[in-house]
Structures are given as C-alpha cells and as structure tokens.
Amino acid sequence: MRELGMCIGSFENEEKQREITSLIKQAGFNACFTGYERDDAAARMACEVAQKTGLRIDSIHAPFDGINHMWLPGEEGDEILSRLIKSIDVCADYGIDQAVVHLSSGWNSPQVNDLGTARYDQLVNHAIKKGVKVAFENLRKLANVAYAMERYSNNSEVGFCWDSGHELCYTKQVEFLPIFGDRLCCVHLHDNLGILSGDQHMLPFDGKRDWQRAATLLKSTGYQGPIMLENGHDPRFYSDLSYEQFLERAYNSAVKIRQLMGE
C-alpha cells in the first residue's frame, strides 16, 4: 500500500528531534522527508533519528536560503552550491533516493543564465555520480523549472517535485502535473486559501485546493511514491490542537488523498 509521509523539521536538540520523529511515526506515518536548513551535522542527525525510528526517508529537502545566488556571480553562489552538494552527499550516505532542490526564490528572482546553468550542471553531475536524484520543485516561476526539465531531459537522475500549495498560491493558471507529470518523483502536499503568495502550508482539505483533481492528476502520472505532506503545527491554524491531534488530522488527510486516488 502506498506510503503516507510527513516532513520533519530539523531541531538543535537531539532529544527534541527524537520526540517529534516518534510522534510522527506513532501517528501512523511510515515515510518522511527531512531538511538541510541548519548544518550538515544537524541534517545527518535528523536522518539517523528518522531511520532509527523506522521512518523511510523519501527525500532530503536541500537548502534553499540564498538560492538566487546560484544565478549570480560571487562567493555566495559558490557557497550555496557547495551546501547543495553536501546535501546530496547526505542523501548518498543515508541511502536516500532524492534531494528536492529549488531554482529560485521570490517574484523578482534572477532569470536563467549561463552562470547558474553551469552551477546547476555541476550539482546534477555530482548527483549522478552519487546515484542521487535531483527533484526540482515548482515555486513562483515556470520558465526555470521547464528549463531544468528540458536541459536534463535525458537524465533519469533529474525529476520533478510537485508542490501542491505553491501551485495554488503562486501560479494559479499553471497545472504542473499535466506538464511535468512524466518526470514526477516527489510530492509536497499541502493547502492554502489560494491567495496570491499566501503559502500557508495548511493541511490538505483545510484550504481551497480541489483534492479530487489533485488525486486524479497524481494517479494519472503513475507516481508510486508516498503521499507526502509538508506541514507544520502552525499556531495560526492549529492552535486549538495539541501536536498529537494535529498529526492525527494530518494523517487522516493523507489517508483521504490516498482514497481519492482510488487506493
């Protein structure tokens, strides 16, 4: 049966990491993705904890703060590239199939150019060498994702990560699954109210997304991976729920999506 997954944040304190991870497992999830928002050691610790807890790590979310520098001259661009490369290494070391990578940030991000292309080429080449897949995620722009899919069209190590919430609040007129569904290898499922730039990361069915359509499109791509949620216990929406109750609600929403997929 298809796995159900939940993202796990990265905590400074290993005990806290363990506690949160266990609660996710106890809620019924059997897969997860972890992040690389702190440093290498924190990312590795999160992976170890997740694996010890018995959660399969479907992907690592590669770092994305400062991602626009990938397209700009200067050390900051080299720095983010080296962090991306390190996150690929973490995947390889922990037997994690894929890393989710961003291509830009914000509405006025730099356009595709030669310098950034060279850096992303380096990243993809590194991933190929390490046997790790790079999943490019949809954000506010279409051109850079299309560019990545076309540039690496012959690389099975490059795929698409569909973020349902970004699509709803950033690019309402674009349905990414009919366009890049044949490259889909990863999903970030969450909801929002469909307000421009309102990337609220609500639980599925708590926002405005048509989940029947999402499920139908997902099914039609042949995607085999987990129903993976990308939600946090956001006090703006879930302050009346304990963390356990929030996870229960999250789990039920994932089950419901699986049902909508006819499974």
Place this chain on the structure above:
Amino acid sequence: MRKLGICTATLKKGDINDFFSIIKNIGFEACFTEAFESEIKAAIKAGIEIDNTHSPFDGINNMWVEGEPGETMLRRLKDSIDLCAAYDIKKTVIHLSSGYHPPRMNDLGFARYDALVEHAIKKGVTLAFENQRLLANIAYVFEQYKDVPEVAFCWDTGHEICAAGGREYMPLFGHRLACVHLEDNHGSEGPHPDQHILPFDGIVDWKKAAQRIKNSPYNGPVILECYNHPGSITNYFGYDHLSDEAFYERAYDAAARIRDLIEKA
C-alpha cells in the same frame, strides 16, 4: 463579426495577386503574410487586411549561437519589424528556436531577444511569440517581458498537438494572446506530424480551441495557417485533387465553422 483569414504561405507557387483575388472572391477578408514587401503590397492592393506578418525563422537557432549568423538573424528580425512599421502592421510572429534540441537558452540569446524587443517597442510593433516544441524559452519570454505590452503570444493549434507532448499553452499564455495560427494534424505520430492541414481534417478539438480563444483577450480574425502545397504532406487529405478554388472554399468553410464555435462558446 470576426473576419476570416488565411496565410499567404498557403500558396506554394503561383501568383500572389491571383491568390488574393481567389481568396477575396471566396470571402476571406484577412491574412497574414511572410515578411515580404511584395506580399504586403499585393494584400493591400486586393483590400485584404493584414493582421500580422510571420517574421523569418529559418536559421532562428543562430540567435543563441555566437557569430555572424546570429547577428544576421537578429538583423533580419529587426528588418521584419521595420517592414511592419512601414506598412502600419501591428504585429509580427516570432519563433524562439527550431527542432527538439536547439542550443540551450543562454545569455547571448537573451541579449539578442532583449535587443529585438527593445526595437519592437521603439517601432510600436507587437512581437507575438509562437508555441513550438519547447516550453522553457516561451515561458521565459512571458516572465522576462511580463510588463511589456508589445510582447504577446501566438497560439499555433497544430504545433500544440503534434509537438508538445500533450502540453496546453493557452492556460499558460492565453492571457497574452495576440495572434492565431489555426491549423490541424493527426498528432505526433509519423515522420511529418506538423501537417498544417485544414481545421476539422485532423484531430484538434476545435470546440475546446474555440472556447479557449473566446476566454482570451483576442478579438482578431480567425486565421488559418494551412498549406496547399501539391505533392507535400497535405496530399494526405487529397487536397491535390482539389482545384485552388475548391481548396480555398473548403478552407473558408472551416474558418467559418471556427468563428461560429467561438461565437457560441
């Protein structure tokens, strides 16, 4: 009521003045021409409205390649804009690449297209970028020139179904629609899928296409980009056995059907 039109490229050989007099007799009122002054003059003489010109695209991949051929291509495209301006033609259709594996998008090509767009703005001519096989380059255009009203979309109905892997362009760029290339084919199979046959002779869903046009800001003519080139792929529908008049009558009927569908949509 929208005018009905057909492109001059429909005619492979023969006299351009005869072409215009035949299509005019049948009832066509609009056209788009190649970027040739002779065609423009003939259209004006015949009293056929020129909705846009089709800028040159042979060698278009050179736009992304260093060297003289790229500079030449850019110059030809600028000349094509100048030709529009000289005859008060408001729009010209531009390609971004050719084939499935054109040179990758790069800084040089971006700079050349920037120069082209700048020239078009100066001349008051709209550039309508046409959908072909790829997505990234045209998506780039609508992001890069998001706030430039002189940058618009030309929707080619046939390219979409034979060369774009099932992608639909109107949901993405329909809000910028300024030109249409209405034509049909039988999908991506076979050695020459881009058939440019008449609407309703292939597999385009014309009802859906009409709905998409209706939903867009486009209120220009219904213009076909279909060919009547004896001995070519358009044999497929036995067009070779039709007289020129019979072919253009069939074309007119198809265009009129699309107009009806748009009106009823």
